[in-house]
Amino acid sequence: MSDDETESLRPLAPFVKIGADGKPYLEGMKCTSCGEVLAVGSRRACPKCAAVGTLEAVRLAERGRLYTYTVVRRSFPGVATPFVAALVDLDGGGTIKGNLIGLNCDAIQFDMPVQVGFETLSVAGEAGTRHVRHVFTAVVE
């Protein structure tokens, strides 16, 4: 992608960051008090143990396993369906939701390994900005 596009790339989730090299990655928080890994942005206290000022940014794994999902057939007006809304437990901690793509619904299985990937989208927003979303795809083990 060109430098112009890199500069205007914006994430669609608080745990998606854009690296200095222009590549998206996942970043969460880890509590130095209780050790919990959270797929969230910065906050003042740990939601698990309530320790204050103990959350530190940590890179999250881009591999994980499918915990639960649903095939959405009807959503809000104007939203294209069907799509698979999935919840994925990332290896090493943190759970995120997103779309599972590229699979026949019959092929979906609980606990199947998935890879997190990123797609650049042109959606409504400020002129010249492009957004990036994360997606899940099946990993063949």
Place this chain on the structure above:
Amino acid sequence: MSDVYVIGTDMIRFGRYPDRSVEDLGAEAALLALKDAGLGIRDMQALYCGNMGEANRSVGQRVMQHLGQTGIPVVNTANACATGATAFREGWIAIKSGLYDLVLCIGVEKMGRGLLGGGASYDGVPTEGLVGSGTMPSMFASLGMEHTRKYGTTFEQFAKVSVKNHHHSTMNDKAMYRMETPLAQVMEAEMISFPLTKLMCSVNVDGAAAAIVCSERKARALGLMGRAIRVRASVLQSDPYTPRNLALMDFNSVTRLAAGAAYEMAGVGPSEIELIELHDCFATAELMHYENLRICTDGGPGALIDSGETELGGRIPVNVSGGLLSKGHPLGATGIANIYEVATHLRGEAGLRQVEGARIGMTHVVGAGSSCAIHILEKA
């Protein structure tokens, strides 16, 4: 501290009232409940009014403009689907504290049509369908699939909840649907979000319900103990941290937390509860809450719905009103309508759907965000 009682309660028929205002619906329910107690608005020392849709517009005060502006304190509550139960509990707290002897609790809602949900956006971009889904049906579908993952619960078992609750609603003249829905009809209805078809999603309706909450001293002085309902437990919890609840709301942990506290406060166990009005916003939710409320073991809900034990006439009838699925789910009214339903059975006044001889019942709601409110009621 002495006990707290419900001495009057009623609800309007849930339905669609496009030409009526929120305050008119709320005032109608309030007047019905006051009539049930044989009292008037001048007897009330405070109003606790639950409403979500107009939560920033002083609904309780507007209802008072339709009931008589007596100048009493009005507290408006908004707590998602636990809004009505939260208003009722604020009334309970006020009586329990000894500050007042008689308060009015109202839940009222006018709903739109279509799917509920946050309609989340991030950085100004609507994320629905791009980053999973935030509709309520998809959320409760995912939670149902979690139950399938853990215990093998089937689409058919979830669908049976709707068959049961729609059947119950045929005996309730205050319910929205009042129609039988055979299993095939439920399973073949439009698929919204697997495993939830349209008939497995609660119906958006307008509605209002009210309850008069009273101290023991006052109930005795008024000679109203004969039909009074004792509040054995009133519990409200917010969702405790669980590893996935920042990505998918967890209504199980918060219900378990509230249920444990409610059973302890009431001094009763699950086997002593004789009917339950629980939060069947979607068919999947009812089965999840069977185990959360401990009327069966973990993993037992599929077998419990198969057994018929949660139908009217069974061991532990659940949602004999028709539930949110068929009576309807006007968010702010639901929690107090549940109180009305259980109280009506405990009074032996539920007609065709009466749970015979019921002396102790439970109400349960959850609210997105999340919260859970549970009340345990007993015939005084």
